[in-house]
Amino acid sequence: MTTYVAQVIFLLLLAVAGxxxxxxxxxxxxxxxxxxxxxxxxxxxxxxxxxxxxxxxxRKMFKKPIPALLHLFVYVGFLLINIEVLEIIIDGLxxxxxxFAPYLGxxxxxxxxxxxxxxxxxxAACVIFLIRRNIIKVPRFHKPEMRHWPYLDANLxxxxxxxxxxxxxxxxxxxxxxxxxxxxxxxxxxxLLFSSFFMPPLQGxxxxxxxxxxxxxxxxxxxxxxxxxxxxTYSKHxxxxxxxxxxxxxxxxxxxxMSNMEVVTNEVKMMLGLQPTQEAAPPPEExxxxxxxxxxxxxxxxxxxxxxxTECGRCTAECPANLTGKKLSPRKIMMDTRDRAxxxxxxxxxxxxxxxxxxxxxxxxxxxELHACTTCNACVEACPVLINPLRIxxxxxxxxxxxxxxxxxxxxxxxxxxxxxxxPWKFAPTDRFKWAxxxxxxx
Amino acid sequence: MSNSATxxxxxxxxxxxxxxxxxxxxxxxxAGSYDERYxxxxxxxxxxxxxxxxxxxxxxEEETCTGDPARRAGNEFLFQMQAMANIQVLNGYGxxxxxxxxxxxxxxxxxxxxxxxxxxxxLHHAEFLQQLIDAGKIKxxxxxxxxxxxxxxxxxxxxGRANDIYEAPRSVLAALDAQLVEMKRCRTNGLCCxxxxxxxxxEAEPGKKEINAERADDVVASGADIVATACPFCMTxxxxxxxHNYEEKGIKVLDLAQLLNSRDKG
Numbered sequence: 013m014t015t016y017v018a019q020v021i022f023l024l025l026l027a028v029a030g031x032x033x034x035x036x037x038x039x040x041x042x043x044x045x046x047x048x049x050x051x052x053x054x055x056x057x058x059x060x061x062x063x064x065x066x067x068x069x070x071r072k073m074f075k076k077p078i079p080a081l082l083h084l085f086v087y088v089g090f091l092l093i094n095i096e097v098l099e100i101i102i103d104g105l106x107x108x109x110x111x112f113a114p115y116l117g118x119x120x121x122x123x124x125x126x127x128x129x130x131x132x133x134x135x136a137a138c139v140i141f142l143i144r145r146n147i148i149k150v151p152r153f154h155k156p157e158m159r160h161w162p163y164l165d166a167n168l169x170x171x172x173x174x175x176x177x178x179x180x181x182x183x184x185x186x187x188x189x190x191x192x193x194x195x196x197x198x199x200x201x202x203x204l205l206f207s208s209f210f211m212p213p214l215q216g217x218x219x220x221x222x223x224x225x226x227x228x229x230x231x232x233x234x235x236x237x238x239x240x241x242x243x244x245t246y247s248k249h250x251x252x253x254x255x256x257x258x259x260x261x262x263x264x265x266x267x268x269x270m271s272n273m274e275v276v277t278n279e280v281k282m283m284l285g286l287q288p289t290q291e292a293a294p295p296p297e298e299x300x301x302x303x304x305x306x307x308x309x310x311x312x313x314x315x316x317x318x319x320x321x322t323e324c325g326r327c328t329a330e331c332p333a334n335l336t337g338k339k340l341s342p343r344k345i346m347m348d349t350r351d352r353a354x355x356x357x358x359x360x361x362x363x364x365x366x367x368x369x370x371x372x373x374x375x376x377x378x379x380x381e382l383h384a385c386t387t388c389n390a391c392v393e394a395c396p397v398l399i400n401p402l403r404i405x406x407x408x409x410x411x412x413x414x415x416x417x418x419x420x421x422x423x424x425x426x427x428x429x430x431x432x433x434x435x436p437w438k439f440a441p442t443d444r445f446k447w448a449x450x451x452x453x454x455x
Numbered sequence: 456m457s458n459s460a461t462x463x464x465x466x467x468x469x470x471x472x473x474x475x476x477x478x479x480x481x482x483x484x485x486a487g488s489y490d491e492r493y494x495x496x497x498x499x500x501x502x503x504x505x506x507x508x509x510x511x512x513x514x515x516e517e518e519t520c521t522g523d524p525a526r527r528a529g530n531e532f533l534f535q536m537q538a539m540a541n542i543q544v545l546n547g548y549g550x551x552x553x554x555x556x557x558x559x560x561x562x563x564x565x566x567x568x569x570x571x572x573x574x575x576x577x578l579h580h581a582e583f584l585q586q587l588i589d590a591g592k593i594k595x596x597x598x599x600x601x602x603x604x605x606x607x608x609x610x611x612x613x614x615g616r617a618n619d620i621y622e623a624p625r626s627v628l629a630a631l632d633a634q635l636v637e638m639k640r641c642r643t644n645g646l647c648c649x650x651x652x653x654x655x656x657x658e659a660e661p662g663k664k665e666i667n668a669e670r671a672d673d674v675v676a677s678g679a680d681i682v683a684t685a686c687p688f689c690m691t692x693x694x695x696x697x698x699h700n701y702e703e704k705g706i707k708v709l710d711l712a713q714l715l716n717s718r719d720k721g
Binding site: 265268276281283340380383385386388389406410413423427431436441442443445448452 | 461462464466483485487488489494497498501513515516518519520522524525526527528529530531532533535536537539540562566567570571612613616617618619643644646647649650651652653654655656657658659660661662663664665666668669
């Protein structure tokens, strides 16, 4: 009877977590869908290769070997310990205990010991990560955009992971003691090395208390995993899923290439009296904007980038503008884009989309930030999951100049020079070839 | 300029009038045409082309800004106007291969002109000089011009990260008899000089420091006597940054073509 109740509770727990997750995933899909359509399925072989090397293989992480190794422990731990979750789910639904143990025999012991090793490595990595964030205070974790929620979010995730791992180790410790006492249902697992260290304090406890403890840690672990899965979708930690599609859809062209604006091409061709290459495009349903003022003007890929960002700040740490004290921080560009996309998606979901005083430009990202960028691509190069903050910056700059004509005065002068003198300075076009005369007369 | 032979700088208009076609078009760029410092790079490169005997041509007064700074500042209209006008000229002459000493012109013509109907083989002069050295066309005599000197190479963002060209400029420098040293931030981690994205044409936003001053610190820390550059903007920014804070060190900023050319003369 008690098992029956437990099974029902377990099923309910799964169902609630599943429902919350599904709802949140729908929301994120809608938020990314706010972006403009863009075809990104060309060269599938190169895309799979990117995903395999960069997301699965963590290639770009290894530019910084120590954090890369620690991150690898957590990543491998996450991927592999979750195999055990499969058993836990079957046990929870069927009312069994360690259902794989009899089938796998010695292999089960090996596997559990391997998982315990990973658990210990995950714990060590998370503790070191907490120290790096809170005691050593690695500068990139303490920029202005990292105050309040982002700071708490990062710490919560690390503490959460440590608690989950401690739950596994304590659960296994109690389990082993119960096996030794021959308590029914506690299938022998063989000696589990790492959880043995957690056994001494439990040794003096009575069998019913131990069973209660084992059950508590079992439930804490699985409920914790489900809660974590839901939490992740609200947190910067979403990269554990998003890194995969994001690297697959990443840019394949040289980083220096800016996307061409076809709308402008057609207009320029008409102005120059050239035939547009494509037949005159049908008039767009809505009058589109030049450049981007809000998330709806960005490509959906830029919004996917924003949901993939885990706020590690490698981009900002490499940004020459940020390094020299300017307001621009590529990480903040990504965080702002995500915050705005979530805000707008929420408004649209509740039917209040028309009553929206905000835009990405000005309410989230200031002009001063945009004007500080040197387009050096250091942020793009630094990102371990192939996010492109530069593209958002340039799309916003396009709006500023083409829709608002609000460039810094010196840029307006530069534009004018190019228009009238065909060079960005004020030199006379007729002097362009003077260097040749100078050379010849020197000879 | 000690060369006795007359320097030959044919324009496309002259070649076309004679019904000839060049091996390469040398795209000089605005800095290479007007900027006092970068004109000497243009001249050094032209001297090399003359010595090696490459059949080249320039556009002369027919060349105009590629539009790069306008595009990066956000002015797509102006960029495309410039691009299409240039493409009309280039296509009109049937140009196939372009070499330029400016990474910004290089990136724009190579990566962005194809979308607008301008498809050419485009090389940066670092790549072209490397090819000439590899082919034995530039002879490496054992001159002692740079012996005992330390040279560091400053990666241009538009060559390096933008186009993954890291080795060509370094192999050009390796051909000199100098000692090559690297700055702490180099190759994919190279620090920008501060001029890209149209920053060259305006004051920086408020901050604690100028970017070129930060980069000048890197140069000094490397212990180099000479910084090699491959970009007009990097050259200006580094020279200004070094002059401002480290005048007494007398560190020289020179382009790859200048280094190769004065070695030849040395």
